[in-house]
Amino acid sequence: MFQENEVLNLILALISILMFAFIFKKMGPPRLRLLYIGFIFILCGYLFTVIEGVIWLEFFNLLEHLCYAISGILFAAGCLSIIRHSTSEQAKNNV
Amino acid sequence: MYENIIVGLDLIATIAFGVALLFAVRIPRSIMDQPSKTFLALCLGIYVFVGLSNILEHGQITDCLDHYEDYVEIFFPLFFLFFIYSVITKQELNSRKLAEKAARHALKDWEDIFQASGNPTLILDAEHDVISANRATVGATGKSKEALVGMKCYEIMHGTDQPPEGCPMEKMLISGHCETVEMEVEALGSVFLVSCTPMLDDEGNLQKVIHIATDITESKQVEEEKKTLEDQLRQAQKMEAVGRLAGGIAHDFNNILTAIIGYSNMLQMKMAEDDPLLTDVEQILSSSQKAARLTQSLLAFSRQQIIHPKPVRLNEIVVSVEKLLLRLIGEHIELKTNLTDKNFTIMADSGQIEQVMMNLATNARDAMSEGGMLTISTELVELDKQFIKTHAYDVKPGMYSLICFTDTGEGMDEDTRKRIFEPFFTTKELGRGTGLGLAIIYGIVKQHNGFVDVYSKPGEGTTFKIYLPIIKSAIAETKAEIIPPPRGGTETVLVAEDDEVVRTITKAILDRFGYKVIEAVDGEDAVIRFKENKDKIDLVILDVIMPKKNGKMAYDDIKKLWPEIKAIFTSGYTKDFVDKKGILEEGINFIPKPISANELLRKMREVLDK
Numbered sequence: 001m002f003q004e005n006e007v008l009n010l011i012l013a014l015i016s017i018l019m020f021a022f023i024f025k026k027m028g029p030p031r032l033r034l035l036y037i038g039f040i041f042i043l044c045g046y047l048f049t050v051i052e053g054v055i056w057l058e059f060f061n062l063l064e065h066l067c068y069a070i071s072g073i074l075f076a077a078g079c080l081s082i083i084r085h086s087t088s089e090q091a092k093n094n095v
Numbered sequence: 096m097y098e099n100i101i102v103g104l105d106l107i108a109t110i111a112f113g114v115a116l117l118f119a120v121r122i123p124r125s126i127m128d129q130p131s132k133t134f135l136a137l138c139l140g141i142y143v144f145v146g147l148s149n150i151l152e153h154g155q156i157t158d159c160l161d162h163y164e165d166y167v168e169i170f171f172p173l174f175f176l177f178f179i180y181s182v183i184t185k186q187e188l189n190s191r192k193l194a195e196k197a198a199r200h201a202l203k204d205w206e207d208i209f210q211a212s213g214n215p216t217l218i219l220d221a222e223h224d225v226i227s228a229n230r231a232t233v234g235a236t237g238k239s240k241e242a243l244v245g246m247k248c249y250e251i252m253h254g255t256d257q258p259p260e261g262c263p264m265e266k267m268l269i270s271g272h273c274e275t276v277e278m279e280v281e282a283l284g285s286v287f288l289v290s291c292t293p294m295l296d297d298e299g300n301l302q303k304v305i306h307i308a309t310d311i312t313e314s315k316q317v318e319e320e321k322k323t324l325e326d327q328l329r330q331a332q333k334m335e336a337v338g339r340l341a342g343g344i345a346h347d348f349n350n351i352l353t354a355i356i357g358y359s360n361m362l363q364m365k366m367a368e369d370d371p372l373l374t375d376v377e378q379i380l381s382s383s384q385k386a387a388r389l390t391q392s393l394l395a396f397s398r399q400q401i402i403h404p405k406p407v408r409l410n411e412i413v414v415s416v417e418k419l420l421l422r423l424i425g426e427h428i429e430l431k432t433n434l435t436d437k438n439f440t441i442m443a444d445s446g447q448i449e450q451v452m453m454n455l456a457t458n459a460r461d462a463m464s465e466g467g468m469l470t471i472s473t474e475l476v477e478l479d480k481q482f483i484k485t486h487a488y489d490v491k492p493g494m495y496s497l498i499c500f501t502d503t504g505e506g507m508d509e510d511t512r513k514r515i516f517e518p519f520f521t522t523k524e525l526g527r528g529t530g531l532g533l534a535i536i537y538g539i540v541k542q543h544n545g546f547v548d549v550y551s552k553p554g555e556g557t558t559f560k561i562y563l564p565i566i567k568s569a570i571a572e573t574k575a576e577i578i579p580p581p582r583g584g585t586e587t588v589l590v591a592e593d594d595e596v597v598r599t600i601t602k603a604i605l606d607r608f609g610y611k612v613i614e615a616v617d618g619e620d621a622v623i624r625f626k627e628n629k630d631k632i633d634l635v636i637l638d639v640i641m642p643k644k645n646g647k648m649a650y651d652d653i654k655k656l657w658p659e660i661k662a663i664f665t666s667g668y669t670k671d672f673v674d675k676k677g678i679l680e681e682g683i684n685f686i687p688k689p690i691s692a693n694e695l696l697r698k699m700r701e702v703l704d705k
Contacts, residue, residue: 012172016176058097061101062100066104068105069108071108072111075139078115083118086122086126
């Protein structure tokens with residue numbers, strides 16, 4: 001059986017996606033591609049958490065943790081790329 | 096095994112989120128503001144906590160957190176949403192600031208260009224009211240920018256309370272597109288090219304009008320000057336062409352006159368004093384003399400007559416002809432002379448200058464049939480390059496004497512003024528004028544290296560200005576020339592003349608006065624005849640222009656055969672003209688046609704007795 005908080009997580013994540021879509025359409029998406037993909041992986045993790053309560057517990061549990069690990073790497077890479085981008089921008093301005 | 100894999104993945108996730116958290120904290124504020132960074136840090140912190148809880152739980156180390164991480168996890172999507180929103184808001188704010196900055200720059204650039212424009216420029220509304228004016232407008236009108244704003248454009252430009260006729264703004268309001276009109280702006284004292292360009296909004300409604308006035312006064316003046324110069328050049332070329340034509344006609348006519356006068360002279364000599372036909376011959380001679388004077392006038396116009404320039408004082412010439420002019424113009428016209436006290440000398444043929452003055456006085460008399468005043472004045476003027484360039488005269492800059500003939504007569508219009516120097520052009524009724532008076536003046540003045548200017552308007556009289564170059568040399572004393580009577584001789588003369596009539600009359604005259612004559616029909620024939628009779632011939636008379644070989648070429652060939660040979664050249668053209676053509680050398684003996692018997696005989700004796 002799946003837990004209530006896991007379903008709530010999934011619903012909130014889906015609502016946040018809808019809101020992203022709305023905001024992006026109105027204002028244009030910021031250049032944070034790696035962070036978005038990381039967020040998608042977290043969302044997948046939420047989905048697998050819910051599914052594991054119904055079928056193939058171990059498999060979907062593994063996928064869930066794998067998604068979190070990948071998401072963590074993507075977030076780290078995303079933040080690093082933001083810092084690098086800012087450094088190169090500063091160098092350009094100094095020139 | 097399975098649990099180990101899960102713990103391993105959780106470990107990777109925890110470390111990765113931890114590293115991401117460290118990086119997020121170090122993101123500079125210039126890239127991401129504090130609220131965004133805080134929300135990102137909270138998102139990442141949640142998963143550091145979740146990962147750590149999972150390690151503890153799946154690694155079976157402790158279950159103290161008792162699935163709290165599941166509840167903490169709920170905040171991740173919210174915080175991430177806030178983070179994204181915060182970033183977008185900041186980004187939007189930044190781009191708005193950038194757009195505002197760009198707009199400010201663009202506005203400043205536009206304002207700078209608007210103000211820097213050298214042309215008076217206004218921005219108007221659809222009611223002609225000034226919204227803005229640039230510095231050039233302020234400078235041109237002398238009004239402040241504040242005073243100009245709110246005024247009507249036509250008030251500023253034309254000082255009227257209505258748009259002027261042909262107003263480009265009115266035209267633009269009708270046509271809906273840019274209109275440009277050339278107009279004189281009284282307020283600015285110049286001629287402007289005024290353009291009105293509409294500025295429309297997205298829906299095509301008129302918002303503002305850009306009114307630009309470009310000062311074209313200078314370019315108009317240059318254009319007018321150019322046109323004047325072109326007119327003057329065309330006029331000069333026309334006069335030159337007409338002069339050549341007149342000279343050519345005079346030349347051929349002189350040949351005919353030579354025959355008429357010669358044969359008439361012969362007849363006269365042969366006739367007894369009581370011969371009833373003598374009067375007829377005298378009539379022929381009298382008419383021939385008149386015709387000769389006409390050709391002389393044509394030659395004067397075409398600058399091909401013989402002049403005898405000597406240093407003379409202009410004032411003295413004016414004084415000497417003053418009485419004659421008084422008689423010429425009649426009592427109903429007052430003559431006033433206003434001579435300069437400067438004593439300058441010109442190189443001129445006094446007789447020719449007197450002729451100029453007589454012709455001008457005659458012209459003035461005819462223009463003042465109801466009476467009036469003729470003023471003759473002299474001046475010394477300096478003509479600079481600019482004056483000569485402006486008036487397109489073919490003369491050198493320097494000091495010139497100026498004779499002004501001003502009458503208070505009818506004057507003339509521009510079309511007449513342009514044509515007055517043309518030979519046979521006259522406005523007088525039939526039989527009153529030959530149309531050669533002013534043409535002769537033109538030719539004489541040109542031959543004296545001067546020029547004539549005419550200023551006249553209908554009803555306002557006419558002023559002729561004659562400019563003649565002055566010289567520094569002293570005036571030579573002139574002695575009256577004593578002309579000896581003609582004498583004959585017994586020498587043999589070779590006469591080379593292509594015109595049969597002239598050749599025959601020349602032979603007849605020479606035969607009569609005892610000379611032996613050998614005739615040649617052209618230059619080549621002259622050389623052959625000379626070869627045949629070189630021991631007999633004492634003198635050769637050569638026409639300058641002949642077929643096959645001209646007079647000069649024939650003379651050169653003859654000189655090779657006998658270097659000491661004496662020669663006289665004749666031509667319907669003047670010696671000056673022939674000299675200019677480079678046909679004859681300096682110091683040669685020359686008689687212009689029509690040749691009178693006395694002149695020919697005198698010249699022959701002069702050459703033969705040398």
